[in-house]
Amino acid sequence: MINGDYLAIERPLLYLHILAGFISLAIAYILLFIKKGNKRHKKLGMIYVYGMTTIFLTAIPLSLLGEFNPFLFVIAIFSFYLAFSGYRQGRDRNGAREQIDKVLGVFITATSILFYSMAVSLYLIEDSMWITSVVFGSIALGMGINDFRRMKIDERPDFYDRTNLHLNLMLAGTIATTTAFIVTLNPFSIDWLNWVAPTIVGTPIIIYFSRRELAKKVT
Numbered sequence: 001m002i003n004g005d006y007l008a009i010e011r012p013l014l015y016l017h018i019l020a021g022f023i024s025l026a027i028a029y030i031l032l033f034i035k036k037g038n039k040r041h042k043k044l045g046m047i048y049v050y051g052m053t054t055i056f057l058t059a060i061p062l063s064l065l066g067e068f069n070p071f072l073f074v075i076a077i078f079s080f081y082l083a084f085s086g087y088r089q090g091r092d093r094n095g096a097r098e099q100i101d102k103v104l105g106v107f108i109t110a111t112s113i114l115f116y117s118m119a120v121s122l123y124l125i126e127d128s129m130w131i132t133s134v135v136f137g138s139i140a141l142g143m144g145i146n147d148f149r150r151m152k153i154d155e156r157p158d159f160y161d162r163t164n165l166h167l168n169l170m171l172a173g174t175i176a177t178t179t180a181f182i183v184t185l186n187p188f189s190i191d192w193l194n195w196v197a198p199t200i201v202g203t204p205i206i207i208y209f210s211r212r213e214l215a216k217k218v219t
Contacts, residue, residue, distance in 0.1 A: 010065050017058040024051030024083075025181060028174035032209075036163075045090065045170075052083035052173060055180075071132070071195065072180060074114055078140060079176040081108045085147075086169030095150060095157040105147030112140035132195040139172075139199075164213040168206055175202035 027048045034041060059076035063069065085104050088096040115137030122130035150157075178198040188194050 010062065013058050013062055013065075017055060017062060020051045020054035020058065021177060021181065024048050024055065025174070025177050027051065028170070028177065031170070045087070048170075049083050049087045052079055052177070055177070056080035070118060071129070072183070074111060074118070074136070075176055075180050077111050077114075078108075078136065079173055079180070081111065081143075082169050082173030082176060085143075086166050086173060089162055089166035089169060093156070093159075093162070095153070095162060097151050097153075101147065102151060105144055105151070108140050108147065109144030112137045112144055115140060128190070128192045129195070132192045135196055135199065158217065160214060160217045164210055167209055167213055171202065171206045171209065175199055175206075178202070 027044050031041065031044055031048065034044075056076050056079065059073060063073040063076075081104060085096070085101075085108075088101055088104070092098070092101075115133045119130045119133030119137060122128075122133060175198050179195055182198055183194050186194055188197065
């Protein structure tokens with residue numbers, strides 16, 4: 001990952017980017033198995049958010065200075081949205097419907113447009129990565145629609161509905177970060193499968209934890 005020639009500023013940015021990625025990914029999986037809502041969970045969660053923000057902020061100059069990979073760049077945007085939006089849901093008991101949350105809705109909707117635009121371009125040149133673009137674009141669009149739908153609700157959200165959304169966003173962010181890690185290894189011969197495999201594996205996990213969280217509403 002770090003072989004090759006780099007400008008003087010690129011190498012430290014790359015080291016920071018990789019370090020933030022490993023830390024965020026490790027914490028994300030730790031958070032799955034520790035008690036939710038206590039001080040340790042909150043502290044680790046904040047480190048995770050800071051790490052994901054670092055990934056996003058370092059991905060921008062790295063993509064501009066080095067060989068541009070549009071997928072990794074958009075995944076970095078996607079990951080940042082998921083982590084920060086998940087953080088907002090965890091902290092705002094009113095359902096995270098402030099101006100910053102509206103900006104996040106626009107942000108992820110614009111990201112879905114980027115994915116769909118890439119899908120069209122890749123399909124026209126018969127590149128199978130258009131499948132990845134459609135999958136991620138559809139996920140991003142669904143999240144954007146859900147954000148704008150939430151903005152129209154006046155009532156304070158149910159606690160478990162809010163924590164469930166927080167959980168879903170954080171787990172989705174973990175999948176996105178895992179994806180960025182997996183594609184550097186390329187375990188599958190089919191390129192698009194390297195990008196989609198974490199989503200295929202991770203989606204049932206999100207469903208499981210989501211159902212478990214919502215079941216608390218009736219217990």
